[in-house]
Amino acid sequence: MKNMMIVLFMMVNLAIIQNHIQAQAVKESGRYGIAVDEAAFPQNTPENLRKSLLKALESDKIDYMLAHLAHPAFIEKNVREVHEGDFSKQVSETKEKLKNGLKTPLETLLKTGKLESSEKAGTIKDPGLKDFVIHMKLENNKWYMENNKK
Numbered sequence: 001m002k003n004m005m006i007v008l009f010m011m012v013n014l015a016i017i018q019n020h021i022q023a024q025a026v027k028e029s030g031r032y033g034i035a036v037d038e039a040a041f042p043q044n045t046p047e048n049l050r051k052s053l054l055k056a057l058e059s060d061k062i063d064y065m066l067a068h069l070a071h072p073a074f075i076e077k078n079v080r081e082v083h084e085g086d087f088s089k090q091v092s093e094t095k096e097k098l099k100n101g102l103k104t105p106l107e108t109l110l111k112t113g114k115l116e117s118s119e120k121a122g123t124i125k126d127p128g129l130k131d132f133v134i135h136m137k138l139e140n141n142k143w144y145m146e147n148n149k150k
Contacts, residue, residue, distance in 0.1 A: 021077040032087040034067040043069060044131050046115055049143040053134075054110040057103065063091045071137060071144040105129055 030036050041052040041064065042083035049069065056065035066075055067087070076088065083089035098106070109132060113124040122143070135146040 011084075031065070031067040031072065035064055035074070036068055041069065043143045044141070046117040046143055049136055049145065050110055050124060052113060053145060054107065057098075057107060057110065062095050063087075065145075066090060066094060069145055071139070071146045074147040075131070105132055109134060 041056060041061075042048040043052055053065060053069055056062065056069060079085060079087050079090050082116065083093070109124055109126050109129055113126040113129070113134070115124050116122060120138040124134040124136070126132070136143050137146050138144075
């Protein structure tokens with residue numbers, strides 16, 4: 001009986017270790033080959049998501065912003081339906097939009113906009129930018145920027 005308990009204990013520990021290794025591998029490979037960096041780009045609160053979005057924008061980490069800070073369902077659908085599965089085309093399109101006038105109001109909104117949030121949703125608004133709003137959503141314990149084109 002004692003040997004069975006030892007074997008069972010070892011099997012449970014092995015399963016736990018294997019799950020941890022698999023989770024770590026997914027975390028390191030990331031979405032679209034871009035590793036998650038929760039230390040540099042936290043998204044555990046709406047305010048941290050705001051700071052992470054601004055940091056990604058100012059440091060030209062648009063690929064990271066799209067892979068991890070924007071809502072995954074929207075990005076995946078857009079990459080699949082608009083860019084024929086090519087994430088780099090999504091990044092290029094977004095960079096072009098930023099270059100052509102979107103970057104300045106987005107930076108302003110992230111720096112000075114008023115953040116309002118509830119348990120699972122939030123917005124950043126600035127009266128001076130009229131209809132330009134950032135919508136946020138909590139999903140799987142992470143906050144994401146949502147596509148606000150409804």
